[in-house]
Amino acid sequence: MAFFLVNPVFSSVLHGIVFGIFVFFVPSVLVDIIASLILLKDDPPFSFRRFLALSLFSCTTWILIIILGTIGHIQLDIFVFPQDPFLIGLFTIIPLRSIVVFSLSSKSNLRKIIFSLLQPLISTLTVSFLVVSKITIIWGAFILATTISIVPLIFLLRFIERQGKRIIKVSPMRIFKAFLVDWLDRKNEMFEAFLKEIGIESEIEVTLIRFDSKSNSKMKGIIVISNFHPGPFLNVGSSMLPYLIQNQFETKSIAVFVPHGISGHENNLVSQEDNTKVISAIKTMLRDCEPSNIASVFKTIEVGSAKVNAQIFGKCLLLTLTQSPKDMEDIPIELGKEVASMAKNKFKHVGIIDSHNCIDQVKMFSEEELNNLRSAAYKAIESSSATGTKIEMGVAKHNFENDNPRQGVGPGGMRVFLFKNSDQLIAYILIDANNMIKGLREKILTSLNDIGIDGGEIMTTDTHVVNGLVRAKLGYYPFGEILNQDNIVNSIKKTVKDAQENLEDVTICSSSKNVSVTSLGSRSLENLTSFMYNIARLVVRYLGILLLVSNLIGIALFI
Numbered sequence: 001m002a003f004f005l006v007n008p009v010f011s012s013v014l015h016g017i018v019f020g021i022f023v024f025f026v027p028s029v030l031v032d033i034i035a036s037l038i039l040l041k042d043d044p045p046f047s048f049r050r051f052l053a054l055s056l057f058s059c060t061t062w063i064l065i066i067i068l069g070t071i072g073h074i075q076l077d078i079f080v081f082p083q084d085p086f087l088i089g090l091f092t093i094i095p096l097r098s099i100v101v102f103s104l105s106s107k108s109n110l111r112k113i114i115f116s117l118l119q120p121l122i123s124t125l126t127v128s129f130l131v132v133s134k135i136t137i138i139w140g141a142f143i144l145a146t147t148i149s150i151v152p153l154i155f156l157l158r159f160i161e162r163q164g165k166r167i168i169k170v171s172p173m174r175i176f177k178a179f180l181v182d183w184l185d186r187k188n189e190m191f192e193a194f195l196k197e198i199g200i201e202s203e204i205e206v207t208l209i210r211f212d213s214k215s216n217s218k219m220k221g222i223i224v225i226s227n228f229h230p231g232p233f234l235n236v237g238s239s240m241l242p243y244l245i246q247n248q249f250e251t252k253s254i255a256v257f258v259p260h261g262i263s264g265h266e267n268n269l270v271s272q273e274d275n276t277k278v279i280s281a282i283k284t285m286l287r288d289c290e291p292s293n294i295a296s297v298f299k300t301i302e303v304g305s306a307k308v309n310a311q312i313f314g315k316c317l318l319l320t321l322t323q324s325p326k327d328m329e330d331i332p333i334e335l336g337k338e339v340a341s342m343a344k345n346k347f348k349h350v351g352i353i354d355s356h357n358c359i360d361q362v363k364m365f366s367e368e369e370l371n372n373l374r375s376a377a378y379k380a381i382e383s384s385s386a387t388g389t390k391i392e393m394g395v396a397k398h399n400f401e402n403d404n405p406r407q408g409v410g411p412g413g414m415r416v417f418l419f420k421n422s423d424q425l426i427a428y429i430l431i432d433a434n435n436m437i438k439g440l441r442e443k444i445l446t447s448l449n450d451i452g453i454d455g456g457e458i459m460t461t462d463t464h465v466v467n468g469l470v471r472a473k474l475g476y477y478p479f480g481e482i483l484n485q486d487n488i489v490n491s492i493k494k495t496v497k498d499a500q501e502n503l504e505d506v507t508i509c510s511s512s513k514n515v516s517v518t519s520l521g522s523r524s525l526e527n528l529t530s531f532m533y534n535i536a537r538l539v540v541r542y543l544g545i546l547l548l549v550s551n552l553i554g555i556a557l558f559i
Helices: 002-006 010-039 048-076 083-104 109-130 135-167 172-185 189-198 241-249 272-288 333-343 367-383 440-450 485-501 522-558
Strands: 200-213 219-226 255-257 299-303 306-313 316-322 349-354 392-398 414-421 424-431 455-460 504-519
Touching: 010 048, 010 109, 048 083, 048 109, 083 109, 083 135, 083 172, 083 522, 109 135, 135 172, 135 522, 172 189, 172 522, 189 522, 200 272, 200 316, 200 349, 219 272, 219 349, 219 392, 219 504, 241 255, 241 272, 255 392, 255 414, 272 504, 299 367, 306 367, 306 455, 316 333, 316 367, 316 455, 333 349, 333 367, 349 504, 392 485, 414 485, 424 485, 440 455, 440 485
Parallel strands: 219 255, 316 349, 424 455
Antiparallel strands: 200 219, 200 504, 299 306, 306 316, 392 414, 392 504, 414 424
């Protein structure tokens, strides 16, 4: 196109095609083959396909610069065509290639320099043969662009490494690379190895309630509440743990319910090994749990915006906390500990659920909101007492049509536990998602009331499997933001009716246990997020300044 703009005849088109093939296409493919086989072999996240993508981006950007330079040549009578626009492109392409390669590759600096420069080098060499011009101008521009790109970049990365090792004790470039490997290829080993280095030894509490059919003594349902946090993202750490627990213990006739306990991001487990420890503990708890068939009716205590539901199952008090329809994120761990401590004065086991069921924007809890939750929880504990020994249970499972993490729904789908006690019909509904769009909870509860359900709660697991996949204001879609809400309500009503069809008398046993794990910890989390935020700002500024200065120098040389 550039050649045709300068001289609009058919031979110019042919000239442009030859120029494109030998200056851009052949060098790119040749360099990508060499890189994948020799220079950056076995260097994730690089692969031959990604080498080609980098070359395509480089060539496209370079061609656009040549076209802009051509317009300048035609309109302003500046630049020698095609030499000058091509050489100006070096001052953009070499910096871009260098920062990508140096940021992501774990190979030696020499290999990184060679790969960063090889494609521009071969293209420049080809141009020196195709274009009649002074060799000194062409190679002088190449050397200057290389110096401007490589030297300050090496100093910047060394500075980042030193600061990272001082503040977070590990290589920040390794963190960045590990993140990309997982984000691009779903390989979590590298990132989890880093998390192990900065994680801390801690304990999480697991509370379990098991329900067995009275008629055949076979297990029917399991509720597992724990204060691990299902993060940090995708398949890293405990992000998938609610589903892993569900998948481990569910059968065709057994349903598993893993709601979000009271926890924050500091309680993210760091590896699959820690997930295995939790699952192993649950196996033990299922075998050793204490039977007690007392139960209570379901009650709701409201204080201000806070709503706390309470129901006794055997020796365990189950509490669900929400302040929907007001925004809510993770309820602070300290509040969970206060409520648990009070409940254990009266009950042997306590399961406290953060319903995590209303969000429009991320907001911290105000002191008044926390006091309301605390007061409502205390009143629920004080007023809870067993009302009988007979309780019926029905369970049902549902996977939403065409649901996937990009739409805000994890692999666990939906589980419904329906309880009938003293003619009261209560539905506990759990969605494998990260929070719920504002207003949907109330819409669902109203629709359930229309079909004879007396109360209940709609909860999400807070799974972070859905995080980091889409460009949304929260970094994910809360349940109900993408999926049609009327379809959701209809699916839930149908699933509740399915659970109602298998209502039967059940026996109850419960257990609680502390599990030793490695978690991210509040200090490590704070240091990591603060450091990465500051480094991201630094790199963006550096890249902007580098490209601006580099291009100004390039343009100034040829005006």
